[in-house]
Amino acid sequence: MKKLMLTVATLAMVACGGSDVTRTVSNDPFCQAVIPAVDAWLAEARASHPAPADDRYGGMAVVAAVGEIADGMNSAVARDYGATQHQQFINLMTLIDYDDVAFPRPYLAESWEVADDQTSITFRLRQDVFWHDGEQTDAHDVAFTYAAVTNPETGYANAAFWDHFVHGEAGVEVLDDFTVRIAMRPHADPMDPFRVLAILPEHLLGDVPLSELGRHPFGTQCPVGNGPFVFYSHEPQSRWVFEANPAFPEGLGGRPYLDRYVYRVIPEQTTLLTELLTGGVDVYIQPTPDQARMIIDDPDLDLVNFVGRDYVYVGWNARLPKLADARVRQAITMAIDRESVVEALLGGYGRVANSGVPPFHFAFDPDLQSPVSFDRERARALLTEAGWVDRDGDGVRENASGERLSITLKYNPNEIRQTIAELMQAQASEIGVEIIPTMTEWNTLVGQISSEARDFEGVVMGWQAEFRLDDMDLFHSERSDRMFAFSGTNNPEIDRLLEAISSTRGRDASRALWAEYQQEIMVEQPYTYLYFRDRLAGVNSRLSGVVMDARGEWVNARQWYIEPDVR
C-alpha cells in the first residue's frame, strides 16, 4: 500500500511538477497578444503554401551548445555570437548577406546602390517578406531599426559599426514603402554592418522607449521575426524551438527543408558529446579539441572545422617605459614557439596569427614573412641591443638603471588562458625575461585594462574580428583614450595606414595597404598575436547539406535537410 502510494505520488509529481505544458508561452501581455497572431498566420501560411513535393522537406534537427542564446532575437541589444547568428540566419533577416567569398548579395534588400559621392546607400526591399504575425516588412522597419541602433540611448554594443554613418533619425530617410536611404561619410566596406544588423518590426517595437528596448519581452519571450524559421517556444537555459516558415520568399529558396529547428543548451561538454554520440543532438557547436578525435572516429558523425574569426593575443602596455621599446615586445614574441602553442592548446585546430587579419579574409597576406617567428638567439640579441642585459647573474635582464625586465601578465580564470600565461612564463625565461602570471577575475580585468590608469603590464585576451576590419580603435594614436586602446600604440606609420585603409574603397585597391599594415604591425608588436582558433562542430551525418564557414555555423540552416529514411 505504502509503495503504491509512493508510486502514485511520483507519477503525480512527474505529471504536475515542472512546467508540464507542452509549450512555454510567456504570460506577458505583449506575448499574450502576439503569439496567437503568429499562430494564426502560421496556420494560414501552411494552408496556402504546402511544402513542395520533394523528399527533403520535413524532419527536425537539434543543435546544441554550452551557452544560452542570452540576448535572444533582439538585434538592438544583442552582444553574443549565438544570438547574432540566430537573428541573421534563423528568425530574422538582414538587408544583405555574404556569399562564400564574403561578397554582399541581396537578402531582405533585393538591390542597393551606393551614391557616387559615397555619402549614402539606398536599399530597395523585397516586397514578399512578411513578419510572422502577417504584417509586411517594409522600409519603415528598416528606418526604425537603423535609428534605434545608432541612437546611444539604446546601448547597441557594437557602436563602432556606425562610426562613419549619420546617427539617429537624421541618418535614414524612407523614400517610399520599400526604398530607404541611409546617410554616411565616405569609408571602406560600408556594407558590412548591414550583414550583421537584423531588421526589427516597427509595428511591434516602434513605441517602446529606446532605453527600455533591451528589456522588451520581444527578445527572449516572444520574438516575431520575418526569417526562414518562426519562433515557437523558449524554455530558458534549456531550449529554443523554431518551425519552418512556409511563406519564406521563393526567390530566396522558399520554405526551409526542416519542419522544425531546435537549439538546446547543455552546459557540460561531456554530456554534450554523449548526446551527439547517442543521437540526441544532430549538431554539437564547438566541441573541445580533445573530443574531436572521438567525433572523427565515429562513422555516423562528421567533424566540421573552419578558421574562426576570433584570435587570442597577449596585449602589452607600451605606455610603460620597460615595454615602450618595440624591440622588447618583438623579443618576447620571438621567444614564444607559437606553432607548438597551437599544437598543445588546440590539438592543431588553429593557426598562428601574425595580426588581427583572419586567414580567410581578402586582406590576409599569405606570403607575409613574419619577422618575429620563433628564434631565441635573435630575441636575446635584440634585448641586449635595447640595453637589457643580465647584470647581476640572476637570470633576469636589467637595464642600465638596474630595473629588472619583469612583467606581470594578467589573465582571467580560464584554463586555456592560464596555460598560455604559464607557457609564456616558461618560454620568456629562456631569454632572460621574467613573466609573472596573475589571475584576475574577468570583470575586474576588463575594468583595469579599459580604465584611464591602464592598470596592467601584459594581458591575455581575445577579440572577434568582423569581416570589415578596422583596428582604428585599438592602435590609432589619436584614439589612445578609447576603452580598449590599452596597448598605447603611438606609431605615425600605423596611423597613416589605418587612415588610408579606412578611406580606400574596393578590395583590390586596399589589398596593398593591408599588406603594408600587416607588415608594420608585426614590427610594432603592440600585441603578441598567438592564434586564430578553428571553430569546430560535430555533425550527425543524417543531416545533409550543412555548410559552415567564417560566416557562421548557421549560415545555410534553411538548406539543411534529412532524408526520409533517417528522420
Next chain:
Amino acid sequence: MTRYVVGRLLTAIPLVWGIATLMFLLVHLAPGDPALQYITPGMDREVVEQVRANFGLDQPLHVQYGRWLGAMVTGDFGYSYSMARPVADVVANAFPNTLLLSGSALLLAFVIGIVLGTIQAVRQYSVTDSLLSVILLFFYSMPGFWLALMLVLSMSLFANAIWELPIWFPASGMTSADYDLMSPAGRVLDRIWHLVLPTSALSLALAAGIARFMRGSMLEVVRQDFIRTARAKGLPERVVIFRHALRNALTPIITLVGLYIPFLFSGTVFIETVFAWPGMGRTIVDAIGTRDYPLIMAASFFFAITVVVANLIADTLYAVVDPRVRYD
C-alpha cells in the same frame, strides 16, 4: 501548534531580510560590472554608461538598495540582464524544475535508504549487511559531480552506443525535443525516462547516508522491551519488524527530511549542470558568473526562504510524529 508555526514564521522575516541585505552588499561590493560582460574593440565609454543606466546601476548604492527593497516587498524582483527577462519569470521557470528533481531525489533516497537500512539492521553482521555497508559507503564517499558523469558514460553513452543495451537513458534535458508532439502517456514516460539519471545521481549518496541512520535507529528499537514483548506474544517476525519496530525507528529519520531539503537545493547545482537540467542551481551559478545582480538576489532570497521553511517543517514534523514533543 498554530501559534508556534506563526511565531516561527514571524521571527523568520528579520532573518530573511538580514540574509537578503547581506547578499545585496556582498554582491554589489564584489568587483565586476554586468555592462562589461561582452566587449568589442570599438566599445565606447558612453555606451557602457548607457547600458549601466539602462540597468539602473548608475545610482549610488543606498538608492539602489532602497529601490530594490521597495520593489522586493511589492513582489517585483526586477529584470535579469543575463537572461533578458523578468527575474520573477526566470525563477517561475526554474524553481518547479528543481522542485521536481530534488523532490524525486528525496523520495527515492528515503525509499532506498529506509529499505536498505532496515535490511541491514534485521540481518546485522551478516554478509548482506557487510556487503551493503561497503556499497553504501562507496556511494556515500563519491563526489556527486563524478558520479553524475559516470552515470552519463555508463547508462547513456556505453549502454546506447557501445553495449547497445535495450535500455538506456538520455544524458540531458527534461524532455525530448519532440515532447510536445507526443501522446499524453508518452509525455509522462518521456519525463520519467529523463528523470532517471539525474535523480539517481542526486539521491544515491543521500540514500547511503539515510541507510546508515536507519540501520542505527532500527538496531536501537529492536533491542527495546516492547519488541521483545511482541516477539514473546508469538507475532510473526514480519509483523514485529514492519508494524512495531519500523514505525518507531522512522521517527528520527523523518526529521532528516528537513535537514536534507536545503542540501538538495545546493546539491542540484552540479547535477543540473551535468544533466542540462534548467533549474535554480544552474540559474544562480550562471547569474553569479554574469554579475546578474537582480537574479542573484532573488535566487538567494529564494534559497533563504527554502532553508527557513525546511527547518520549520522539520521541527513541526517532529512534533507530529512523536506525540511526546509539544510546542505550546
